[in-house]
Every structure is written in structure tokens, then in C-alpha cells.
Amino acid sequence: MNGLQLKSNDEKRESRREITSAIEAQDGMGFKPRFSKRPTIPPPPLILDHEKDIRVPDSINYCLRSYQRDGIRFMYQRYRQRMGGILGDDMGLGKTVQVISFLSAIMKKTGKRTDLDRRCQHINRLFDEGKRLRRLGEDQSVDEHLPPPNDRWPTCLLVVPSSLISNWKNELETWGYFEFAVYQGDRRSEVVRQFRMGRLDIVLVSLEILRSPAGDALFDLGWSLTICDEVHRLKNCNRESLKAASQIECDVRIGLTGTALQNNYEELWTLLNWANPGKLGTKQQWNHSISSVLKDGQSSNATPEQTARRDAVAKGVKEKLLPMYFLRRDKQEIADQLPRKTETIAFCPLTQMQKAVYRRLLESEDMQRILRAEDSCECGSGKTCGACCCPVDKGMILSYISTFIKISNSLFLIVPVLGDSPDALVVNRKLTETLIPGVAPAQLQHAMWCEPENYCGKWKVLVGLLNDWHTENEAFQIQEGQKSVVTSQKRHKVLVFTKSRKLLDFIVSSLASLAYTTEVISGEVVQEDRQRAIDSFQTDPNVFVMVITTSTGSVGLNLTAANKVIIFDPDWNPTVDMQAMDRAYRLGQTRDVEVVRLISSGSLEELIYQRQIYKMQMMMTIYDAKPQTRYFEGVQGDKEKEGELFGVRNLFTLTEGNTEMRIEEARYRDEVWLNMAALEKRLHGSKGIDLKKSLIDDFTEGAVKKAENHMKKIEKQLRKHGVASMVSGQEVAMDSEKWSILQSRKRGRKSSADKKAQTSTPSIEWTAPMRLRKMTVAHSQDLPAGRAEMVLSD
Secondary structure (H helix, E strand, O other): OOOOOOOOHHHHHHHHHHHHHHHHHHHHHOOOOOOOOOOOOOOOOOEEEOOOOEEOOHHHHOOOOHHHHHHHHHHHHHHHOOOOEEEOOOOOOOHHHHHHHHHHHHOOOOOOHHHOOHHHHHHHHHHHHHHHHHHOOOOOOHHHHOOOOOOOOOOEEEEEOHHHHHHHHHHHHHHOOOOEEEOOHHHHHHHHHHHHOOOOOEEEEEHHHHOOHHHHHHOOOOOOEEEEEOHHHHOOOOOHHHHHHHOOOOOEEEEEOOOOOOOOHHHHHHHHHHHOOOOOOOHHHHHHHHHHHHHHHHOOOOOHHHHHHHHHHHHHHHHHHHHHHEEOOOHHHHHHHOOOEEEEEEEEOOOHHHHHHHHHHHOOHHHHHHHOOOOEOOOOOOOEHHHOOOOOOHHHHHHHHHHHHHHHHOHHHHOOOOOOOHHHHHHHHHHHHHHOOOOOHHHHHHHHHHOHHHOOOOHHHHHHHHHHHHHHHHHHHHHHOOOOHHHHHHOOOEEEEEOOHHHHHHHHHHHHHOOOOEEEEOOOOOHHHHHHHHHHHHHOOOOOEEEEEHHHHOOOOOOOOOOEEEEOOOOOOHHHHHHHHOOOOOOOOOOOEEEEEEEEOOOHHHHHHHHHHHHHHHHHHHHHOOOOOOOOOOOOOOHHHOOOOOOHHHHOOOOOOOHHHHHHHHHHHHHHHHHHHHHHHHHHOOOOOOOOHHHHHHHHHHHHHHHHHHHHHHHHHHHHHOOOOOOOOOOOOOOHHHHHHHHHHHOOOOOHHHOOOOOOOOOOOOOOOOOOOEEEOOOOOOOOOOOOOOEEEO
16 A cells, blocks of 8 residues: 555554553663653654664653654754754743753663763773773873763753753753753862763753853863753843853754744844854844834835735745744644633723822923933034933933833832832932922821722722632632532632832732732742742642742743732733743643733833734744734834834823724724725735725724724723723634634534635734723723723733
């Protein structure tokens, strides 16, 4: 049958019995990893190179998923060809396991105890041979007789963030018998000596040590390859980290990251160029041929020619460039093993006090100086004010950005309190005297503790959500009993993330007054206490909330006991917020996860959220080559096209909030454009359609009216329900087209996506959560008459 010899059912059963017997025999041979769960039908051997017999040990291969095997093959192909590469899988897909499997294969590990001390035994034999030669009169020292460390088996320098050293040590010990050491502390010189002698497979070093003078000793030791975890930390071309990582002498460099692109397209070039120096041209060539084309084509003002060029370049990057150097998979690979995640964006109005302080700061002398920096100088020099009579320091701008973000979250952040650093006390006293005159700091503190909702527009939403969820927990107890196992499994548990340690302290203290049992993780919590807090949250049904600083807890933590996540303040980098959500939404989660992200409407935070949308769409454009809805006019890095996103004037302003309107308008415009283009193509066979501006204006007017009708419905809901009513409906584990098909089939009818003749909107798109057109109100206080702040939900 086409030259294939098919096995009979009896032969298949016999083959499975042989593999099963081999698996059972592993326990007596000390195989690693030692997991109790094993596949019912063992997979075929994972052989990477038949000629050299390079294969992943069966004990590891049994535990791998198919996409992980593909990742291992990708790394091996790069290694065999002496090329570098970036494994850019989403968090939670097992990049660590893929790396360990790959290293096991190229180092010809078996997974048995015989791998233990293999190198040491080999070196001892060489020492004995050296001593024998000396006795025979050979003029050669024992050390000179030793070959290079990677002569028989490859060697690896594993560069990781200091916070992940312990995790990598645990994983290496779990998945195999590796001879490795950590280059740190007083043992650094001993680690180098042992490596030079050939006694080590792997040396672990933190990125912090590598870029210090102590890291110089590792640059030229004879590495077969370098693997850098969280390689996106090298994204800045001028950083010491990149310079240090580029000085390591080896043939192959492999980077691991779930966020290869965080802020701009140049970051991706930096990582790819580190892995394959000089093979992607210069940074200027990348900017000219790729970055600028993609950014110009994403603007809402882009011409049809610019969008066409964007689509062509994105397709070329995805299909021709990235496959050689970059492999990325997302959570769709494990969608069948994850529950649903819904995400709600809550636009929370500032309180009257916050607005007053915000405006007072905008009207300050220094702030006006910053805003006039780009204007022509009045002295007639022809220069801008900032470059002439009124120079503006970049540090001043950053300081004001930080202050406006604090005001957007809570006025508590600008009040001097016990625990502030000496410098912070001075700054906060000055801010309080200037922005809240006539009130002593002690009085402000007391007022904020007693009535936090007057000084923080997000407070009512936070406390309201927690009260609702806690009330549901109490209802579960009444229905099913205090000691019921089902009850503890149903109980809501909440993660609250904030960037500010000071705000974290305020939240924790306030929640204690509400009698909520709370755990805390921040940079000040030592590792032992941190693990105790994690264990308590995961296992104790009475622990309701865990409050975490985003910088500390957004990576490396498994908190699947939580089914609710609140992002109190957004990060400029959208991937930081995504990683925080993934503490709960990951493999091992059995319940649907609800995420609520709080945004202070009209403030700098709303611009931060808009930048998040922009950056996430950049990622999707270059990763998947899918056209993204063009929400914004602004073009990153182009001073002539700053639009509504970029530039100082967009940073420092107070608006009534317009993100939701822009999203609705852009979505409506693009949907009509696509539908009209499809109709024109069917009628006349043309490839596109040239819509007149007047027609677009009609579509915009229709979108505005549609949004206004939604707002009227929301106001009616407000009167009926009072404070907050949060809705959501985004299934992020699968793309929107698949979700549409699934839901339609559940209703027993075909969806438009099922019909071949139907031209649909792009199937993979990162948008503000809008596809289900659901909107609701954050809270009813402080709303202008006739207008409601909205929560947009997919």
C-alpha cells in the first residue's frame, strides 16, 4: 500500500505492551522525571538526528505535548546549522521543559542514573591516562592532557534573571541528571575551574552578574551554546545586559521569551540580531523596510497604498523571515485544557477631588513650561522654547508623568506618610502643600482612611466587586455547609495587582477593616514568607484576597486557586498586565477566570490603555500578519504624526474620556469597509473599493448615534441597579472566528464564518474588548448629566 507496511492490531497491541513494560521498568533504574501520570498510548520516540542518534530520552518524551516536540525540533535545527533562534511561546506553554528536553538530546542523556557524574567519571579516566603518560616520560602536565570542556558533550551557559535561578535549578533536577553549577557568590572561581576541567554540562548565571565585572570570566570558556531566559531584557541596544550577552563566545545563541515585542518593532530586531549577529541587516535597514511601513499602515489616516504595503510586509515577515529565526505559539495550543477567561475594561471616573488636584497640577508653572516646549520661542531665535529660553529636562517630564499616574489612582499616593523614603517625604510634602492647600497632611491621611472613595475613583468599584464576590461565598456556605469540599471549590478567590507598594499597603489595611482574610506578596516579602503566603492562598478556603505588586508577582507564580483578577492600575507595557492575569489563567486552572482592569477615565491612565492597544496590535501585525482595526491616527516615533497617542500634549491633559467612542467608531468603519469591499468584489470582481470621504463621515455619524443609544440604555440600567454591574464575554483561549462558529453550532445553526462565500473580519485581532458590544457602568457617582462612563467588554 504505497510501499508502507501497516501493522496488524495484534502487532500494535504487542508494541504498546513492550513500551509499557519499558516504562514500568524505569522506576527501578531511577529514570527522571518521576511523574505518576503517564500517557495511555506512549508516543513514538522523538529522534532529532537519526545519523547521530540524537534523541530526547523516552522518560521525558512521554510527558511532552506535540507543540513542545515541535519547539525542540526548532531549537535542534538551529543548533545543527550553527544558527541562533528565539523561542517566543506564550507564558505557560513550557519553554523551560522544551529547553531541558533539547539539552538532554544534544548531550545524549538517557534519563537514567548512569547520567549522574558522567562527566566527572570521564575526566577522572583522562586524569588517570595523563598520570600514566607522565610515568612513561611524556613531557606533559595532567591539565594539558585534558581536552576542551565541550570536546565529548556540548556545554551550555544558561543566563536567567536572578529571581528564576531557583526555579531553573529545580527543573533541571526534576527532569534529568545534569551536572550543573550556579555561578554566584564565593564559589565563582571554583565553578570556572570545574568547568575548564570539563566536569559541568551547564553553568547557570544571573543576567545581573553577567553584566557586572564578575561576568567577564565566563565570556571565553568554550561554550557550545548560550541560552538566555527572559531574553526580552536585552531589548535596548545601549544596555549593558545586551553588551555582556553579546560577548559570550559560542556558535549558537537561543533566547526564550513570551514577549519578544513589547514597545516597538526595533526590539524584535535587537533580539533576532543578538541570536544571529549581522544576518538581518542593520537596525536602520530594519526600520526603513519593516518598522516604518508597518507603523504608517496602522494609522487610521493611512492611505490604501500604505495599508497594502503594510499587509505585504507583514506577510513577508511572517512567512519568510520569522520561520528561520523565531518560533511562537499561543494558548490556542492548550485551549482544550483551559477554561474560559473573560476580561472587562472598567473606565472609572475620577472623583471631584481628584479632578481638582489634576487640573491644579496641569495649570502649574512647570507644567505650562513643559507644554510650551515645542512652541516657537518668543525671543525670535527660530528655535523651540525647550531648545532655547525655557529648556525642559527629560527627568522633569518623567517626574510629572509619575505624579499624574499617582493622582489618577489615589490621592493617598501624593500624601506624605510613615514609610515613605526621605526623598519621597520631601516631594510629597511639597505636592500636598501645592495641590491641596490649607489642609495638614495628618488631616488628609485621616480623611483618606475614613472616606477613601472621595479620593480614589476606583475605590467603589474595587470594594463593590469584593463585597459581591464575598457575599456569593457566604451564600455557598449557607447552601452546602461550612465543611463541604464542594463549597471550598466554589469559593471565589481574588488576586489584586498594583504597581505601587504604597498603594498595596493602603489596600491591605483597608481590606483588613472589612474583615477579609488577605495575603500579600511584594518585593519586601522574603522568599520563605512569600512561599508561605502562596501555600496559604492556594489551600486555605478562608483566605479571600491576595494583593500583589505587579513587578514582583507578574511572573513565576502559580495561583490557580484564584478565579477573579483585578488589575488596579495598568502598566505601559501590556504584556506585564497579561502576565499578571496568567498567574490564575494557566494550566491547572479548573474554573472560569474573570479579569477586571480598572482605568481612570479621562486621565493619563486612559492614554496608557490606548498605548496598550496600539502595542498589542503591533505584536499581532508582525506575528500573525493579520490586519488590525485602525483605531488611532498617531504613528510611533514620527513627530509629524503624533496624533492622539504620542507627544507631550497628549500626556498632560484631562479629558472626558473618549477611548470607548474611538473603538466603536473604528470598529464600525472597518466592518462597513470590509463588507462593502466584499460586495464590490462579488459584483464586479474588483480587488478593493475606494470609498469617498463623505461616505466615511456618514459611517462615523452612524457609529456615534449607535454609541449614544447604548449610553441611554446604560443610564436606565444605572437607575435600576445602582452601582456596578460588570459584564464580559471574551474567550481568549480561541480566536474570535472559532468562538463565533462554536457558539453558533451550540445554537444548532451555521454561523457566517461557516459559509465559504462569506467574507469575514480578520480572525485573529487584538482589540479593545468590544466584539460582543456590551457596555456597563463603573459607578454612578460623579457622572456628568446625560453621560455615562462605560465598561467595554468583548
